[in-house]
Amino acid sequence: MNQYPLNPVDFYEDFLSFLRGIEKYGDKPAITTYTSEKEAVTRSYRQLTEDVYALAAAMREKGWQGWHVALAGENSYQWVVAFFASAVLNCPVVLVDIEQSVETIAQMLETADSQVAFASASAAELFAQEADMPKLPLVASGGEYGIPFTSLLEEGRCLLKEHDHFFDTLPAEENLAVIAFTSGTTSASKPVMLSRKGVLHNASSSVAMVATGERLFASLPFYHTYGLTCSVLGPLIVGTHLCINGSLKTMMRDLRLFQPDTMMTVPLIVEMVHRRLAAASQERGLEEELNHKARRRFLRREPEASVSEKLENLKNEIFPEMQIIISGGAHLLPEISLELKRFGIQTLQGYGITECSPLISVNRNQMNQPESVGVVVPGVELRFQEGEILVRGENVMLGYYKDEEMTREAMGDGWFHTGDLGYLDKRGFLYITGRKKNLIVLKNGKKVSPEEIESRIARLPLVKEVMAYGATTGQSTDDVKIAVIVYPDPKEAGGMTSYEILNTLQKEIESINGHYPSYKQIQLVNLRENEFSKTSSQKIKRREL
Numbered sequence: 001m002n003q004y005p006l007n008p009v010d011f012y013e014d015f016l017s018f019l020r021g022i023e024k025y026g027d028k029p030a031i032t033t034y035t036s037e038k039e040a041v042t043r044s045y046r047q048l049t050e051d052v053y054a055l056a057a058a059m060r061e062k063g064w065q066g067w068h069v070a071l072a073g074e075n076s077y078q079w080v081v082a083f084f085a086s087a088v089l090n091c092p093v094v095l096v097d098i099e100q101s102v103e104t105i106a107q108m109l110e111t112a113d114s115q116v117a118f119a120s121a122s123a124a125e126l127f128a129q130e131a132d133m134p135k136l137p138l139v140a141s142g143g144e145y146g147i148p149f150t151s152l153l154e155e156g157r158c159l160l161k162e163h164d165h166f167f168d169t170l171p172a173e174e175n176l177a178v179i180a181f182t183s184g185t186t187s188a189s190k191p192v193m194l195s196r197k198g199v200l201h202n203a204s205s206s207v208a209m210v211a212t213g214e215r216l217f218a219s220l221p222f223y224h225t226y227g228l229t230c231s232v233l234g235p236l237i238v239g240t241h242l243c244i245n246g247s248l249k250t251m252m253r254d255l256r257l258f259q260p261d262t263m264m265t266v267p268l269i270v271e272m273v274h275r276r277l278a279a280a281s282q283e284r285g286l287e288e289e290l291n292h293k294a295r296r297r298f299l300r301r302e303p304e305a306s307v308s309e310k311l312e313n314l315k316n317e318i319f320p321e322m323q324i325i326i327s328g329g330a331h332l333l334p335e336i337s338l339e340l341k342r343f344g345i346q347t348l349q350g351y352g353i354t355e356c357s358p359l360i361s362v363n364r365n366q367m368n369q370p371e372s373v374g375v376v377v378p379g380v381e382l383r384f385q386e387g388e389i390l391v392r393g394e395n396v397m398l399g400y401y402k403d404e405e406m407t408r409e410a411m412g413d414g415w416f417h418t419g420d421l422g423y424l425d426k427r428g429f430l431y432i433t434g435r436k437k438n439l440i441v442l443k444n445g446k447k448v449s450p451e452e453i454e455s456r457i458a459r460l461p462l463v464k465e466v467m468a469y470g471a472t473t474g475q476s477t478d479d480v481k482i483a484v485i486v487y488p489d490p491k492e493a494g495g496m497t498s499y500e501i502l503n504t505l506q507k508e509i510e511s512i513n514g515h516y517p518s519y520k521q522i523q524l525v526n527l528r529e530n531e532f533s534k535t536s537s538q539k540i541k542r543r544e545l
Contacts, residue, residue: 003428004366006208006378009238012200015087015177016167018237023049025239031077032243034254043077045239053167054156055085061159062137065089066174068113070136072096072105072127073120074246075222078141078149080232082118083222087177087196088167095180095223097189098123104189106132111191112179112401119146179401180225182354183535191401192354194225195394202357202395203233205377209362210348212240213261213324217254219245220264225358226328230350231264259321266329267336268538270347273325274336277315277343286310290339305341312344319345326362328352330539331432331451333458334370349373351432353418355410356380357395360418361430372429382424383415388436389422390415421449438542440470440482446519448482453522457484460508462501464489465532467540471524483524484509487531498527 012018022030025045032042043051059065069086071093073079086093094112096105098120105126109117117136119127121143127133128145138146177196181189206229216235220227235242243258245251251269263273281287289308315322325340328350337347346365351373352358360382363374376382380393396416399407410417421439422432434449441447450468457466465487470480488501496504506525513521532540 003364003375007211007238009204009208011204012237013197015084015196015200018200018233019049019052019084019088022236022239028239029241030236031080032241032258033077033246034243034250034257038253038257040257041077045236048081051081051153052084052088054153054160055081056088056156056167057159057163058152058156059085059089059091061155064091064116064137066091067115068092068094068179070094070096070109070112070114070117071119071223072098072117072123073141074098074122075218075220075227075244076120076141076246077244079118079120079222080244081153082139082149083228090174092174092176092193093178095178095225095228096123097181097221097223099221102126102130102132106130106134108181108189108191109134109136118149176398178225178228180223180228180354183224183539190403190406193398193401194357195398198357198395198397199225199229200233201379202359202377203229204237205379205395206230206234206359206362207238209364209375209377210324210326211365212238212264212326215241215243215258215260215321216262216264217243217245217258217260218264219248219251219254219269220266220329224329225354226352229357230326230328230352230359255319259319261321262324262326263322264326264328266538267327267332268330270325270327270332270336270340273319273322273345274340276318277311278339280314280318281311284314286314290342305338307344308342311342315343315345324348324365326350328362331455332370333455335459337370351420351430353391353420355397355416355418356391356393357397359395360389360391369427369429372425372431374430375428376430382430384423385417387421387423387433389418389420389430389432391418392416440468440480442470442480442519448520453482453484453520456512457486457509457522460505462486462488462492462505462508465540467532467542468522469542481523482521483526484522485526485528487528502527 010021022045027044027046029042030045030048032040069091071082083093094114096108118139120141124140124143124145127138139149139152140146141149175195176193177199178194180192218231220231222228245254289311322345325347332349340347348363350362351360359377360380361374361376383390392415419436420432421434421436424430434451438450439447453468454466457463463486466484468484471483473481493501509522534540
């Protein structure tokens with residue numbers, strides 16, 4: 001497949017070079033956050049790098065150079081500064097998912113041999129008050145516990161005034177940059193070791209593939225590699241102005257205040273934007289402009305829908321500058337991408353995995369296939385083994401921290417086995433068809449991907465969430481039938497009884513079954529009253545059901 005040229009971008013081998021590289025943007029705004037009073041606090045690239053050097057100087061003075069530094073807290077400017085300061089000092093950074101239980105967080109810290117922690121005010125309180133948490137030196141960006149972040153920053157500024165060449169004597173960087181934990185949808189989270197070059201090259205590759213515009217809204221959790229690599233490192237490399245959002249509660253507020261042209265997020269938030277626009281179009285009597293019949297034709301025949309001038313004008317009232325949404329972390333229904341295109345918003349879906357820093361493929365601005373997860377990024381090789389996607393490249397992890405056996409299982413042949421099933425089409429677009437571990441194996445030896453079933457069922461208006469599985473119906477464990485459990489959309493199901501909902505779903509599923517061979521047909525339908533339990537990246541935890 002002939003691709004158009006990559007976007008020009010600098011590639012860096014280490015984080016000190018990265019920082020010196022982005023210094024060229026000078027007084028250009030780098031990061032904006034909003035206070036509770038809706039006031040914008042903006043730091044330029046010059047101020048960002050100066051703060052990083054100051055914090056690194058203070059950390060070095062305390063003897064923390066080379067220590068394992070845990071970052072625990074919501075997205076914030078301080079989080080970013082602490083990450084870069086640690087990286088400059090050759091400190092492996094431990095990314096802590098603060099949405100987990102206290103027990104799980106403590107286990108993460110101990111597993112990764114954390115020696116010092118930087119925390120938000122809420123996380124610092126956990127560190128200080130919970131008996132199960134390891135007792136580490138603590139730096140807090142707020143609250144009453146630990147060393148105040150601002151004090152440490154001021155210490156560093158004083159040190160730099162006394163020593164002009166503070167960073168000229170840094171030893172060679174260690175290869176290990178990050179210890180990140182997998183989401184753990186079907187098993188316990190695993191500590192993934194990522195290299196400095198791998199993370200930085202993957203970040204540069206992301207913006208080489210996708211032109212993101214001048215103003216990017218970053219609400220993805222930075223403790224996930226998607227948030228860190230793709231929504232922080234990549235955009236900063238090309239001088240983008242970031243708005244950092246740290247709370248779902250203030251996300252829509254900050255979106256309106258910042259007015260980004262680009263948003264990087266997960267399908268859950270894309271669906272939220274889509275619902276807001278679809279509801280507004282209905283209020284204005286413009287629902288026919290979404291052109292559902294044409295949408296289905298586009299889905300079968302064409303990769304892109306056309307922009308509606310009326311819908312674009314409506315979008316400009318709600319999200320005035322929004323042009324691009326980059327989605328990853330889970331599957332996004334192509335219909336949503338096509339309808340957002342009618343509003344003048346291009347949605348680009350990508351595919352990544354923690355062990356790959358994370359980006360493997362992404363759709364491009366001028367090469368976009370909504371049903372696909374895009375084309376492979378530079379420096380990444382793919383091959384397929386019995387349908388499973390295998391990856392090789394600089395972005396692939398060094399291994400699982402202190403677990404050689406698990407590392408050999410995942411990449412003993414030199415290729416990382418993703419556990420995802422998929423294929424490349426003739427044009428080079430990658431398609432994900434499911435998870436190897438999730439396959440439903442029938443008594444006749446046939447294998448069914450539950451994700452394929454879920455993708456079809458999720459398109460039904462009554463369905464908010466769905467999970468497909470193999471229901472045991474006979475004496476042996478391999479005597480199973482295809483079943484689905486559905487959480488109905490409360491808005492669509494309003495006023496309906498459970499019997500009416502189930503009856504309607506069964507009729508619609510009968511129609512879907514007509515397109516499947518007999519072994520793939522859905523034979524059992526169940527309802528649930530609550531949403532499914534999910535990981536922090538909004539993937540359903542199958543193991544808990």
